Amino acid sequence: MTDHLDLLESHAIFILREVVAECERPVLLFSGGKDSAVLLHLAGKAFAPQSLPFPVMHVDTGYNFPEVLDFRDRAAAARGARLIVASVEETIRQGKAQDPGHLGSRNRIQTTTLLDAITENKFDAAFGGARRDEDKARAKERILSFRDTFGQWDPRAQRPELWQLYQGKVNTGEHLRAFPLSDWTELDIWEYIEREQMDLPSIYFAHEREVVNRDGMWMAVGDFVELREGEKVERHMVRYRTVGDANLTGAVLSSASTLAAIVEEVAVANVSERGATRGDDKFSETAMEDRKIEGYF
């Protein structure tokens, strides 16, 4: 019996193979988060028993959870994948972006680092783990999303994309973003991770941590989050629903320490994953659209 997970998996594998056939130099964007972990897992299946026909690339803001960096290196090595690390620190050092200062948000600067790395490496396609259920601007994006020579997305003039005839031709300097997980929801991701018994960074599972409640989000106290006046440290069982920069990503209170328990928790959640945990989306109504137009993930 073919179920929705089999069909989502097959569609993603199909997209991975089409882009590799149509494009000259693809790359897979890999942050070590759950979505890119699923993407890497699917890429392994799409080309097995051969190794991946493209490198993986992490845009490193310097504000990472150490558990996620460990997982990034471990997962790439397990696939025999070549890991490229594009550094936001380096972008700042070269003067291509203004230093946002001590623990300031490096979210926007990532776009500069990403686009520079795409240009330097002459990549013409970048696979990403973005899902349409994450955000209302992402809900509008094609599976193969065209970017001009400035890396910009034009939401008002997207290429028609009929059936599963994905066409990936671009001229020199332009590139595509390819999103094989477009039609997956957060629950699909977790059901699939459970079905496949995949390895993930440990911070996705409930653990005890020193946290502070800031703007309704539980922020981990440590190298990337300093206590402000009037804030008090609490110890709670928490886990992460998304993994972004450690200075912007909040944890959720949870006792779910197994994949099965996480699936159950996600199935009944009443706040979206980005709404619950991502400071970077709270800047404005169209924060994601604005960043995407500039060339963000």
Place this chain on the structure above:
Amino acid sequence: MKHVTKDLLRLATVGSVDDGKSTLIGRLLVDTRQLFDDQLDAVATASERRGVGDLDLSFVTDGLRAEREQGITIDVAYRYASSPTRKFIIADCPGHVQYTRNMATGASTADLALVVLNVAQGVKEQTRRHLCITALLGVRTAIIAINKMDTVDWSQAAYEAVVTDVSALTAELGFGTVVTVPVSALSGENVAEASSHMPWYHGPTILEALETSDAGSWTTTDHGARLPIQRILRQEGGGRTYAGMLNGADLHVGDEVTLLPAGVTTTITDMRSGSGVTSSASPGLSIDVGLAMETNAGRGDLLATAPLPTITKEFLATVCWFGDNAVTPGQRLRLKHTTRVTPARVIAIEGTIAIDSLAVDASGQLVTNDIGLVRIQTADALVVDDYQVNRVTGSFVLIDEVSNATVAAGMIGRAQFLDA
């Protein structure tokens, strides 16, 4: 381990601008609690900021700044919903004629069309165009929401007059299963819950109609298995397998298959899907297969079981033209069909379809957003089925060689409703 088996239903909204497609999807998602609290809060805040009331339900899917400012849908929004036994992929399509190509994008993979009409205005030209494109794209199941019933005082006569018109159209276009429902998307009557204003209506709500309609993958036609080869995989020990996404019918180890266009017949010796080694696969699955005979097959070739497709370099097709310029016969284009890309040209325009009469007008001009019948010639031989029997091997896109823009969606053969 408990594992919930769900099927997958893809639906697209269809209809004219301002008839309430986005509002209906918004209402459906809100009333079935498919939205998270923070998403609903964000819609409420955006509504207030623009002075459009407490909750503009169209903002659930109209997520772009320009869409909210103009109050229209520009491009398809994909939303997801789930019941205990079914995952829904909802493509909320734009209604404006300028964005027909985006509507076709959303409808091309739909199993079902959710058609929305304004009861006070009935079938408009844009409703006809969308239903025509939806039928051309092979969608045979429609749920028709006759919307804004509150504006005609819940009148049964007004509803039935529109039902008569739209039913005549869907019959002419060859739709199979058609359910009509009187609704008010704005207030939620007959969307997720039955209305108390229309005691004369005894049929299903939109939600009930969606939950009980056949899911059936859009790729399933039961007219021979088709495996367009995407990639050759080199197996450990030296063997080669052929990878692609299966459609048309089930395929089993031991089945006799023909490699096309070469015309060589051989047998499937082994098969793998995403879950590992398997003895059979159904449409929609990505697989790779081994063959009993050594072949020089590559990307773009096709493995098929009987009845076999046709090998051709020239064929008649129905096209939706999206290009900014009119079709110029003889102009070189690129054509993508299954996993093959080949130079091609439109050698003749046989006619355009008049949206008001559905008749073929042999005027010889095909401009943006027109639907026409054209004759196409390709440099490489294609292995095709008529679109009516297979939506994968029967479809293609035309691509501008300079800009790489997709300028047309093509369906091989002549749509049934054009036979007259």
